[in-house]
Amino acid sequence: MLKIQIYGSGCDKCKQLAANVDAAAKKLGLEFELEKVTDINAITDAGIMMTPALGINGKVxxxxxxxxxxxxxKYRLFRKLSG
Incomplete structure (x- = not known):
């Protein structure tokens, strides 16, 4: 199962990225868990300087x-995982 992370403060762009990634993963028939990472320390610990950000299985x-x-x-990892 994929673990998809959306990194961000919870702003509108972060929420929209979560919705868009959720829709894409469902359309591709992927089995996944969506996690929203809003803790600023966790975001910076992941090396992220600009949000929103997308991670899959811990890789940004x-x-x-x-x-x-x-x-x-069409994102490369989704294509690889779905086909």
Whole structure:
């Protein structure tokens, strides 16, 4: 099972990234758990300087960008995991 992390303060962009990634993962039929990481210490400990950020299984893949559902679906790790 994938563990998808959305890193951010809980702002609108962070919430939208979570919704977009959730939609993409469901569309691809992936089995996943979505975690929202809002603790600033956990965010900086992950090496993230710009939010929102996307991590999968503890690996940060994208920072400072709001991916659309289509962008998330096409994102390299999602493609690799879904097919």
């Amino acid at each position: 893949l994208c920072t400072g960008k709001l991916l659309s559902p289509d962008e998330a679906e």
